[in-house]
Amino acid sequence: xxxxxxxxxxxxxxxxxxxxxxxxxxxxxxxxxxxxxxxxxxxxxxxxxxxxxxxxxxxxxxxxxxxxxxxxxxxxxxxxxxxxxxxxxxxxxxxxxxxxxxxxxxxxxxxxxxxxxxxxxxxxxxxxxxxxxxxxxxxxxxxxxxxxxxxxxxxxxxxxxxxxxxxxxxxxxxxxxxxxxxxxxxxxxxxxxxxxxxxxxxxxxxxxxxxxxxxxxxxxxxxxxxxxxxxxxxxxxxxxxxxxxxxxxxxxxxxxxxxxxxxxxxxxxxxxxxx
Amino acid sequence: xxxxxxxxxxxxxxxxxxxxxxxxxxxxxxxxxxxxxxxxxxxxxxxxxxxxxxxxxxxxxxxxxxxxxxxxxxxxxxxxxxxxxxxxxxxxxxxxxxxxxxxxxxxxxxxxxxxxxxxxxxxxxxxxxxxxxxxxxxxxxxxxxxxxxxxxxxxxxxxxxxxxxxxxxxxxxxxxxxxxxxxxxxxxxxxxxxxxxxxxxxxxxxxxxxxxxxxxxxxxxxxxxxxxxxxxxxxxxxxxxxxxxxxxxxxxxxxxxxxxxxxxxxxxxxxxxxxxxxxxxxxxxxxxxxxxxxxxxxxx
Numbered sequence: 001x002x003x004x005x006x007x008x009x010x011x012x013x014x015x016x017x018x019x020x021x022x023x024x025x026x027x028x029x030x031x032x033x034x035x036x037x038x039x040x041x042x043x044x045x046x047x048x049x050x051x052x053x054x055x056x057x058x059x060x061x062x063x064x065x066x067x068x069x070x071x072x073x074x075x076x077x078x079x080x081x082x083x084x085x086x087x088x089x090x091x092x093x094x095x096x097x098x099x100x101x102x103x104x105x106x107x108x109x110x111x112x113x114x115x116x117x118x119x120x121x122x123x124x125x126x127x128x129x130x131x132x133x134x135x136x137x138x139x140x141x142x143x144x145x146x147x148x149x150x151x152x153x154x155x156x157x158x159x160x161x162x163x164x165x166x167x168x169x170x171x172x173x174x175x176x177x178x179x180x181x182x183x184x185x186x187x188x189x190x191x192x193x194x195x196x197x198x199x200x201x202x203x204x205x206x207x208x209x210x211x212x213x214x215x216x217x218x219x220x221x222x223x224x225x226x227x228x229x230x231x232x233x234x235x236x237x238x239x240x241x242x243x244x245x246x247x248x249x250x251x252x253x254x255x256x257x258x259x260x261x262x263x264x265x266x267x268x269x270x271x272x273x274x275x
Numbered sequence: 276x277x278x279x280x281x282x283x284x285x286x287x288x289x290x291x292x293x294x295x296x297x298x299x300x301x302x303x304x305x306x307x308x309x310x311x312x313x314x315x316x317x318x319x320x321x322x323x324x325x326x327x328x329x330x331x332x333x334x335x336x337x338x339x340x341x342x343x344x345x346x347x348x349x350x351x352x353x354x355x356x357x358x359x360x361x362x363x364x365x366x367x368x369x370x371x372x373x374x375x376x377x378x379x380x381x382x383x384x385x386x387x388x389x390x391x392x393x394x395x396x397x398x399x400x401x402x403x404x405x406x407x408x409x410x411x412x413x414x415x416x417x418x419x420x421x422x423x424x425x426x427x428x429x430x431x432x433x434x435x436x437x438x439x440x441x442x443x444x445x446x447x448x449x450x451x452x453x454x455x456x457x458x459x460x461x462x463x464x465x466x467x468x469x470x471x472x473x474x475x476x477x478x479x480x481x482x483x484x485x486x487x488x489x490x491x492x493x494x495x496x497x498x499x500x501x502x503x504x505x506x507x508x509x510x511x512x513x514x515x516x517x518x519x520x521x522x523x524x525x526x527x528x529x530x531x532x533x534x535x536x537x538x539x540x541x542x543x544x545x546x547x548x549x550x551x552x553x554x555x556x557x558x559x560x561x562x563x564x565x566x567x568x569x570x571x572x573x574x575x
Contacts, residue, residue, distance in 0.1 A: 006276050006303065006338065006339075007338065007350065007425040007456065009338065009340075009344070009346035009347050009349070009350060009425070010346055010349075011344065011345050011346035011349075012345055012346065012349055012378065016378055017345065019378065020375055020376050020377065020378045021376070023375040023376075024372050024375045024376045027368075027371065027372055027375055028361070028364075028372060031364065031368055032363075032364075108361060112359065112360060112361045112362060113356065113357045113358070113359035113360075114359045114360065114361060114372075115359075116325070116327055116353070116355060116356075116359045117353075117359040117373055117376065117418060118376060119325070119326050119327060120325040120326065120327070120348070120351055120352075120353045120355075120428075121348055121349055121351065121376060121377060121422075122345040122346070122348045122349040123376070124345065270329075271329060272329065273327065273328045273329055274322075274326075274327040274328070275322075275327065275328070
């Protein structure tokens with residue numbers, strides 16, 4: 001055997017590691033048809049829900065879910081207790097589709113074995129959590145965008161009125177967009193702890209995305225602003241009567257939950273086997 | 276400095292120890308053949324080195340530093356169990372993701388370089404799920420070779436390869452160790468192939484290292500023997516034992532061990548009136564050595 005010189009090892013900085021990790025995840029996101037399918041779903045659902053008003057005939061059994069086209073984006077006031085589907089059908093539905101998308105996105109990492117490639121090299125477990133949360137938050141934010149376009153198209157198609165004050169509407173939309181980070185972190189965390197059970201992870205993402213636990217809690221405590229500390233609560237709080245405080249609350253709640261879920265996910269990944 | 280230094284490594288799954296105090300030393304630039312029966316702990320060791328599993332106890336050092344060091348990990352390539360590729364992505368896309376992951380400055384050029392090494396430069400656009408088993412193994416090697424690895428960990432890389440594939444793999448491994456100074460840890464059950472490239476061996480059994488030795492030491496321990504068949508085996512055996520110390524009867528044949536002068540054997544048999552029906556010179560290779568070592572340990 002010939003004499004071999006010891007190789008040089010330059011430790012990548014956090015910035016370099018995150019750049020590479022985010023690079024991989026964005027590359028994958030943009031090269032997978034799933035992302036575009038979910039964008040289309042996010043656009044189609046509000047368009048279809050809004051267009052349902054067209055089918056409602058005067059004196060018939062079917063009724064339009066709402067008369068104001070912007071209600072497909074958010075309710076007029078924070079409605080934690082929902083009485084009909086119209087109160088429920090708004091941009092929060094993106095977080096349900098988003099949950100399923102994140103489950104598939106992360107599930108493929110494990111099922112294909114690609115996660116081994118990532119952890120064999122310089123990626124830290126915290127890099128993985130953060131990158132997945134950010135990329136999936138971006139995907140959900142894009143879905144919010146296509147949802148908005150679908151909702152507007154549906155509203156125009158069904159001839160609904162567009163009644164809203166500009167800033168509250170803007171704060172409501174932005175509030176829901178910033179909530180994507182918190183939701184994406186929750187789903188990333190869920191899928192990391194349930195990485196060996198793909199079916200369970202996708203089901204739990206769906207259940208939590210529907211906000212059923214918070215809706216259940218609201219049935220007991222009523223329309224309490226205390227529910228805003230939860231992701232679903234803050235997402236509901238971003239409504240057509242939003243102010244800058246609403247947007248700041250959404251940002252704070254989203255970031256705090258993102259930090260908590262990222263820290264917990266990192267801890268679990270660091271202390272358990274990849275498989 | 277050693278490329279890999281493992282001391283007292285333990286790993287248990289549900290209370291059952293798969294590795295039980297493993298010690299292992301892989302010198303810099305070596306092609307280390309990691310041998311052991313199924314379930315002996317080879318793959319578990321490799322997964323621990325790669326950081327896929329969390330050890331129950333013990334230490335792993337790579338190039339004199341902790342195996343968790345990001346700088347070292349950036350230069351570790353691995354093929355463990357499967358290539359770790361997305362089935363619906365093309366070969367090029369899978370390699371591109373790994374190139375981005377490794378922060379390679381010229382990913383396109385590097386991808387074409389490794390595809391050329393594994394003789395798959397024409398298949399870049401093929402979806403991974405459409406590839407044959409042998410092709411998938413080669414893509415796995417290409418993934419591991421991206422980013423100029425200082426340490427390559429390969430778990431059964433020869434599995435599923437045809438004769439030509441095995442030859443290519445041999446050439447690749449020999450080339451990267453000689454030209455890039457890369458250290459290779461390779462586990463395989465195909466000992467005949469391993470023997471052609473390995474510079475060091477480690478034999479593991481029930482989670483413990485049984486023996487570590489260099490290829491030269493292995494060569495020294497591998498004995499030569501002459502196989503022969505005569506008309507009267509029993510009489511020939513008695514006659515040969517008068518002159519040669521180790522003569523054994525095995526499967527209707529005689530084996531004369533550690534005698535290089537075959538002519539002397541023939542002359543002695545003819546002088547004693549024997550007729551020779553078969554004469555063959557053999558060598559105990561890695562496979563026979565391994566089987567013998569394992570049976571010795573079983574008996575112990």
